[in-house]
Amino acid sequence: MNQYAPPIADIHFVLRELAGLDEIAALPGFEDATWDVTSAVLEEAGAFASGVISPINRSGDIEGARIENGCPRMPLGWRDAYAQFARGGWNGLSVRKALGGQNLPRLVAAAVDEMWNGASVAFALLPMLTRGVIDVLDQVGSAALKARFLPRLVSGEWTGTMVLTEPQAGSDLSAVRTCARPAGDGTYRLSGTKIFITYGDHDLCENIVHLVLARVEGAPAGAKGISLFAVPKRHVNEAGALGEYNDVRCVSLERKLGLHATPTCVLAFGDQAGAVGYLVGDENHGLENMFIIMNAARFAVGLEGVGLAERAYQSARAYASERVQGAESGSSSGAKVAIVRHPDVRRMLMSMKSRIEAMRALALVVAASMDKAEWHGDQGERAANRAFVELMMPVAKGWFTENGLDIASMGIQVHGGTGFIEETGAAQYLRDARITTIYEGTTGIQAMDLVGRKICRDGGTAIRAVIRSMRDVQVDLELDEHGDLRAIGRQLGQAIGELSNAANFLVETYRYSTRLALAGSGPFLDLLGTVACGWQMGRAALAARRLLAPERVDNAFLQNKIITSRFYADHILSRATALSHVVVHGAEVTLAMDEAGFAG
C-alpha cells in the first residue's frame, strides 16, 4: 500500500490564489506567516504526515485499541508517533504565543489539519480534541485553571476530551443528567455515565483533561441548567505536579465500524466519592461555553472529510494506473490497458478529484475568513467574515463529510473486488468516514442549524451577501474568452439562481411553518455546498486561466485545474436544479404520511 502523499501543489495554489494568504499574513500577529515559513511548515507537516502518521494508520486499524488492566492500550507505534508529534510542536501550531504556541493563522493550520486527516483520522482526532479544550479554557477558564492545565495541553504532554453524550442525550444535550455537587471548596464532585467519548482514555501520555457537561444540583431543567467542568484523569496540584487518579474510569470501549485505533470510551464519573471537577466559565452556561468551540470542532470534522477523500482518491488513482484489465473501448488493437483508460473509471476519478479540490478551496477560504473575523482591523470586515463563517460552518461540516463518505465508497468501487478485501486498505477509508457525517452534529442537525439559524433568522441577509459574491464570479466567467470558462459560468449562473430561489422559499416558509422549511433542510445544505464549492472552482478556473503560460513549470497543473473545474460544473453543479426542486416542491410530501405508514 502506498503511503499518504501530501497534496502540496494544490494547497499552495489555493493559499495563494483563492484564500489570500498574503492578506492573512498582513493581519496583526500573523507576521510570521510569510511564504517561506508557510512553505516550510507545509513541507515539514507533509513529511510528518506521510512518514510518521500514515504508516500507523492501517496497522492501527488492524490491531485496534484494547482495554488492558483497565486502561485502553493503543496499537503498536502510536505512542512513539504521538510523542514525536508533541515534540515537533505540532500541537500548538495555531495556539497563541502567550500560551506557548506558534500563533500561525487558522488558514495554515487548516491546510496542515487536512494532512493529518489524510494520513490518519484516527490519529488526528486526538490533537483536534486537545485543541478544543485549549480554546475553551483559554476563552472562559479562570486564571488558576489556565495555569494548571494549559501549558501541558499546549505542549501535547497531556491531551483533552469533549465529554458530552449520555445514553439519553445525544443530539439533544439538554437531556444531560450527569450531576455535579459543590464540594464547598470551590470544586465539584461529578457523577454520571458518559458514552462515545473519543480518546476518553489511552496510554499515550500521563494525563487527560476532560471537559464535561453536567448539572449542578438544583440547577434548572433543560439546556439552561447545564454547566461545564474540567475534570482531570489525574489530580494536578497548583504547582502542576501530578497526583493520584481522579474518580473517572473507562468502563469499556465501543466496537465500531471504523476508527478502530481510536478508543471510544464509556466513562464512569464518580463511582467512589465523585470525580473532582473545576467549573469552567459560569454555572448554567455550559452549553454556550461548549458552543464557543463548536464551530472550530465542526470545521475540524469537515476537514476529516476532505482528508479522507484525498486519501481514498490517492489509493484509487494508484490502483487504476497499475491494474491492467480489458482492452480499450473503440481500440482495434485489443491490447489490454490500465483501467484508468476506461471512461467510467476516469469519470469516477474525475468526480473524486474535482470534489476534493472544490472542498479544499472552500475549506481554506472559510479558514481565512475565520482569521479575518477575529483579527481584521476593520469592524465591518470582521462582521462580514463572521457572518460568512457562521453560514458556511454547517456546510463545511455537512457537505465535506457527506462527500468524503461518498468518495471513500467510490474509492472501493474503483478497486473492484479487491476493494472489498480489507488488506487493500480502501475499505478502511469508508469505515472511518462513516462516522464523520454523524459526530459533532449529524448532517441533519447541521441542516437544521443552517436553515433555522443561518438562513431564516436574519431573513436571508447572510446568504444574499454570499450570492452577490458568487454572481461576480459568474460574470467574470461568462465574459471570458475561454470556452471552458464560459461554460462554467453558465452552469454556475443557473445553479446560483436555483440557490437563490430555494433560499427565498425557505425564508418565506419558515415564517409560517418551520416544519415545512426543515423538510427541505438536508437537500438545501447539499445545494448550498454544491454551489459554494462550484463558486470556488469558478474562481480557481479564473485564476488558472490568468496564470496559464507555456513557460511556467506548473502549466499542466493550471490546465488541469480548468478541466477539473469544468468537470465540476457539468457533473456536480448540474445537480442544483433537482436539489432546489426538492426544497421547494418536495417538502409537503415529506411530511404527508402518517407515522404508522412507516410500519409496513
Add this chain to the structure above:
Amino acid sequence: MNQYAPPIADIHFVLRELAGLDEIAALPGFEDATWDVTSAVLEEAGAFASGVISPINRSGDIEGARIENGCPRMPLGWRDAYAQFARGGWNGLSVRKALGGQNLPRLVAAAVDEMWNGASVAFALLPMLTRGVIDVLDQVGSAALKARFLPRLVSGEWTGTMVLTEPQAGSDLSAVRTCARPAGDGTYRLSGTKIFITYGDHDLCENIVHLVLARVEGAPAGAKGISLFAVPKRHVNEAGALGEYNDVRCVSLERKLGLHATPTCVLAFGDQAGAVGYLVGDENHGLENMFIIMNAARFAVGLEGVGLAERAYQSARAYASERVQGAESGSSSGAKVAIVRHPDVRRMLMSMKSRIEAMRALALVVAASMDKAEWHGDQGERAANRAFVELMMPVAKGWFTENGLDIASMGIQVHGGTGFIEETGAAQYLRDARITTIYEGTTGIQAMDLVGRKICRDGGTAIRAVIRSMRDVQVDLELDEHGDLRAIGRQLGQAIGELSNAANFLVETYRYSTRLALAGSGPFLDLLGTVACGWQMGRAALAARRLLAPERVDNAFLQNKIITSRFYADHILSRATALSHVVVHGAEVTLAMDEAGFAG
C-alpha cells in the same frame, strides 16, 4: 435487534397490480401458481426468512467463516439452517418438475429471493449459486452430467459455485489461465488458482459442484479459448455414490469488509495430479455457456440490493420510532418526541421507502417478463419481453445495488452515533451491501453493457419501445383528477424526455466515438434506473387510486402508496435532468485530462 419482517403486503400489491401474476399463472406449466398457492408460499417463505435465516445473520457476521483442518467451518447455527432450507424444498422452488423442482414462475421466486436476501445475503448467496449451476447443467450439460449431479443439487444436498476469477482476470475473463488437460477418457485434469470464490468450500453439506472456466491445452488465446468444466469437490461415480476428494483445495479465506459468514475462497486446482473436470457444453464455448446464466445471476444480485435495502429500512424505522430525542420543531410544548417526527429523519425514511418500493416493483415486473420471454404462447410477445429483460438487466443489477448501498448507508445515518457501533447491526448492512455493486460485474461493467449492447447496438429500438410504454403511463397520470397523480405525471413526463434525449445522444455518438458514449454510461444507467422505477411508481399510484375505497382494509396502504409515489417523483425522478446533462454535456470533459493529471 428486531428480526427481518417480510414485506408481504407490498409484494402482494406488486404481484397483483403491477407484475400480473394472473397472466403468468396462465402460461403453460405455471398452473400451480394460483393466488392460494402463491400466498401460501410467500407466507411460509416469510416465516422461514424471519424465523430461521434472519436470526443467524448477525451472529454469523460476528463469528465469521474460519478455516479449520483445511476446510472453512461455517458459524454456529448455519448448518442446521441450511439443512432446514434444503429439507423445506426451497432450493428447487423454480426448478422444473422433471428435475425434482416445483416449477413456480420466476416472478414468485424473485419475491421469495428478496426475502432470503432481506434475512441474510450471506446465506442467500449459497442457493443463488447452486441455482446457477443447476441452470447451466440443465441447459448445456450432457445427459450423463445431469444424471450425475443435478438431483442432489436440486434437492440442496450438494451446493454449487461459479469459479471465474483469477488474479489477472477479474472483469476481463478473457485473461483466464487455468489449464485443462484432456485425460484421454473424456475427462480433463484442471490446474490453476482461482480467487474470490463465494462458498468455494464449506461444511454445510457433503459435496460441492464447481463450474470452472479454464483453457484446454492448445486452445486459442483470449475469450474464444475458454471452456467450462464441472469439477466436484468429491468424486461421484455413475451410480451417484460419493468417492474420494478431488484435487481441489481451499488455500485461504479472504478477510472482507462484509459478508463475514460467507466463505470467499482462494481455490487451488490440481496441486497433485490435476483436478478431474467434466466438460460442460462445447470446448471453447465456456464464456457463452457461463453467460447463459449471467442474466439470472445479475438479476439475483440486484435482488440482494432490494433485500438489503428493505432490511436496513426496517432497522432504521424501528430505531426512529423508538428513539426519543429533542422537541418537535415549531411546537411550543417542548415535549421530546421520537425522532421520526423530525422532518429530516422523515425525509430519509421516505427516501428509503420510496426507492425500495420502486425497486421491488421494477424487479417483479422484470421477473414476470422473464417468465413471458420464455413461456408466452405468442412469439412476438416472447421477443418483446426478451428485449425488455435484456435492456433492464444491467439496470436491475446496477441501480438496485447502488441504491441498496446508499440506503444501507442512510440506515446508519438515521441511527446517529448508535449506527456506527457494530452491536446495532446497521453497520453490517452497509458492509454487506458494499460488494453488491462490484461482483457479477461492477456497475461500470453493467453501464458499458447497457450503452453498448442494449442501447446502441439496435440503434435504440429496445429503449424506444420502453419509452412508449412509459409515455402511456404518463398520459394516464396527467389526465387523472387527483392532484398528486397529475404532479407525478408531470415529473415523469419531464424525466422521460430527458431519458429520450440522452438515449438519442448515445445512439448517435456511439457511431463515431464509443469512448465518448461510454463516458456517460454510468450516469445513463442511473438515469434509466431512475426513470424506469418512476414509471413503475406511476403505475403503482394509478392502481392505488383505482382501488382506493374507504371500506377497504388496505385503504391506508393505498393512500400511502400514492404519497410514496409522489415522494419518489419529486425527490428522485427530479434528478433526471442533471443525469441527462452529464450524459450529453459531461462526456468530453471526462476524457479531457491527461492520465498524468491524476498523479497530483
